[in-house]
Amino acid sequence: MKVLIIQQKMIGDVLLSTILCKNLKLWNPEITVDFVANHHTLDVIKGNPYIDNIIVFEESFKKNKLEFFRFLKGFQKKKYDFLIDAYGKSESNLITLFTPAKKKIAFYKYYTQFFYTHPLIIVKETQGLQLSIIHRFSLLEPIMGDFKKVTDYDIFLSEVEIETTRKRIEGEIGKGKKIIMISAMGSSWEKTYPFKYMAKLIDTAHEKTQANIILNFMPDQKIHIDELIKMVSEKTKTAISLSLTPKSLRDYMATCFHCFAVIGNEGGAINIAKGLSKQTFAIFSPLVNPIGWHTEIPLKNMAVHLNDFFPNEVDHKNRKKLRKDPKHLLDLYLKLKPSLFETELSNFLKNAVQS
Numbered sequence: 001m002k003v004l005i006i007q008q009k010m011i012g013d014v015l016l017s018t019i020l021c022k023n024l025k026l027w028n029p030e031i032t033v034d035f036v037a038n039h040h041t042l043d044v045i046k047g048n049p050y051i052d053n054i055i056v057f058e059e060s061f062k063k064n065k066l067e068f069f070r071f072l073k074g075f076q077k078k079k080y081d082f083l084i085d086a087y088g089k090s091e092s093n094l095i096t097l098f099t100p101a102k103k104k105i106a107f108y109k110y111y112t113q114f115f116y117t118h119p120l121i122i123v124k125e126t127q128g129l130q131l132s133i134i135h136r137f138s139l140l141e142p143i144m145g146d147f148k149k150v151t152d153y154d155i156f157l158s159e160v161e162i163e164t165t166r167k168r169i170e171g172e173i174g175k176g177k178k179i180i181m182i183s184a185m186g187s188s189w190e191k192t193y194p195f196k197y198m199a200k201l202i203d204t205a206h207e208k209t210q211a212n213i214i215l216n217f218m219p220d221q222k223i224h225i226d227e228l229i230k231m232v233s234e235k236t237k238t239a240i241s242l243s244l245t246p247k248s249l250r251d252y253m254a255t256c257f258h259c260f261a262v263i264g265n266e267g268g269a270i271n272i273a274k275g276l277s278k279q280t281f282a283i284f285s286p287l288v289n290p291i292g293w294h295t296e297i298p299l300k301n302m303a304v305h306l307n308d309f310f311p312n313e314v315d316h317k318n319r320k321k322l323r324k325d326p327k328h329l330l331d332l333y334l335k336l337k338p339s340l341f342e343t344e345l346s347n348f349l350k351n352a353v354q355s
Contacts, residue, residue, distance in 0.1 A: 001028065002079070003143070006036040006095055007086040008057050011268040014041040015153060015275055017086050019136050021050035023149045036095060043249040044272065047156035057091070075099040084139050085116070105142050107135070118142045131292045155253055155275035165254035172243055178211040178353060181256055181273070183264030184225060185217045190329055191285040193265055199231035200338045201345070205263060206236045208349040213240045214259065216252060216269050261352040266293065266303060274301060279352045281345060286332040287323060289316040299351040304341045306332055
């Protein structure tokens with residue numbers, strides 16, 4: 001039996017969609033699972049034993065239509081028993097159209113429903129579990145039925161990666177040191193907790209744990225990180241190890257492996273930490289509805305959002321309107337003061353550092 005899964009991007013979505021692969025393999029270890037993903041997301045599925053073949057969707061396909069057409073034509077030679085389109089965009093619609101498969105599964109859209117044998121109505125009830133996982137379970141129903149499914153996903157690192165990173169960390173800060181990772185900036189400003197508040201969180205993390213601190217950020221964000229560091233206390237500054245800032249996605253994963261917890265902006269860094277079974281405390285942007293991306297596990301995987309403290313302050317149905325009004329978005333962010341969740345964060349840190 002062969003299954004093709006299409007989930008081209010983003011990093012968090014690709015990582016979460018490995019739940020599909022894992023559950024299929026647990027249901028039937030003899031299944032062959034092929035996975036289509038964009039090139040820049042490959043690090044999160046590298047070494048995953050639940051994926052037999054990775055089919056790379058190259059960035060060049062967006063500009064080179066002939067190259068993209070040749071890529072699509074290649075699927076005509078492949079035969080699958082099932083195709084799961086978890087991406088649901090025009091590119092994956094075309095892959096579906098070119099791919100022979102007995103059953104083709106995706107979420108219902110009136111303009112693409114004819115491409116699929118199973119266009120599913122999207123589920124909106126959480127049932128205590130984040131919607132992003134519930135939705136992926138829905139895509140498995142036509143194949144697995146009500147077979148009990150696992151909710152956890154995994155990051156796979158090699159022993160070489162783990163050991164090399166351990167030696168580098170020990171060379172910088174010494175052996176046996178506690179380390180906490182800070183997701184210091186989001187993928188954009190609209191997903192970045194205001195620096196004056198983030199600085200307080202970093203101070204709290206050091207004060208409560210006395211741990212060394214590693215800041216995770218992109219190289220082009222360094223100028224902003226310098227401003228953030230100026231806002232933390234002098235004592236906290238001495239605990240920040242900028243030399244250990246991850247230089248790549250795999251480097252982040254290997255470094256995160258040696259940390260006891262990750263706190264900060266919700267996004268790919270937090271999702272990866274969960275895949276490494278790390279304890280996480282996430283700050284959600286007002287733009288993002290936690291119902292889709294967070295399953296609360298007290299003292300292990302925790303998160304806060306403005307609506308937790310000011311119910312219905314953010315109407316997620318008007319997300320596009322809010323995105324076009326950066327001043328209002330910042331005003332909403334500024335209402336989410338660290339003092340509102342000081343107790344929750346302190347209890348989380350106390351538990352994390354002792355685990």
